[in-house]
Amino acid sequence: MTLGRRPTNQRGRDGLPAWLIFLIGIALVFGIYYVWLGIQSFLRSGGRGIIESTQSAALVSTATAASIETGIPTVKPTTTPFPPCDPFIVIVPNARVRAAPSDSGAVLTSFFMNDPVCVEGRAAPDSEWYIIDWKPETRRVDIAYMHESVIEAKNPTPTPTNTQKPPPSVTPQPTLTPSRTPKVTLTQTPTITLTPTSAPTSKPN
Numbered sequence: 001m002t003l004g005r006r007p008t009n010q011r012g013r014d015g016l017p018a019w020l021i022f023l024i025g026i027a028l029v030f031g032i033y034y035v036w037l038g039i040q041s042f043l044r045s046g047g048r049g050i051i052e053s054t055q056s057a058a059l060v061s062t063a064t065a066a067s068i069e070t071g072i073p074t075v076k077p078t079t080t081p082f083p084p085c086d087p088f089i090v091i092v093p094n095a096r097v098r099a100a101p102s103d104s105g106a107v108l109t110s111f112f113m114n115d116p117v118c119v120e121g122r123a124a125p126d127s128e129w130y131i132i133d134w135k136p137e138t139r140r141v142d143i144a145y146m147h148e149s150v151i152e153a154k155n156p157t158p159t160p161t162n163t164q165k166p167p168p169s170v171t172p173q174p175t176l177t178p179s180r181t182p183k184v185t186l187t188q189t190p191t192i193t194l195t196p197t198s199a200p201t202s203k204p205n
Helices: 018-044 050-070
Strands: 086-090 094-098 107-112 116-122 129-133 143-147 151-153
Touching: 107 143, 116 143, 116 151
Parallel strands: none
Antiparallel strands: 086 116, 086 151, 094 107, 094 143, 116 129, 129 143
């Protein structure tokens, strides 16, 4: 009886072929490596999503190419600041937020008593509807509308009142007290009348 060659067992302890276990190990190593790269990229981008990171990378590459072609340093783009909103509060138990400045506009959500509201201004100068940002916690302005009867300004601007000026005071003029002026009486001065006397005439002898 000839003893044949003993077949080699190519399976591992779990019954899988050794080459498959080797490939699985390599896949795990590369998977951990790419996960680590993704975590580093996420931390470097400041927590931004894939779309925002891609847009930022495209903007940087475009600016770099323009700077190389022209030789002039390119000013980095700055974010446009959002317009400040006026703080309002809800003054009714349930206030509806609509998608259009009309009672027939679609209802987006509802605010409740004393909820803060970010008001951007009126829909028109003579409109009864306010434009609001109904999601102020986001990075964009989500426009909606609320009626003026359901909200009021948190810090209303005082309205100037017409203050009447006091009437001008009249300063009394000094009065002149009449004083008696002594009358001048004319006294006649006696005049002396000279009566001419005739000179004696001598008789002729």
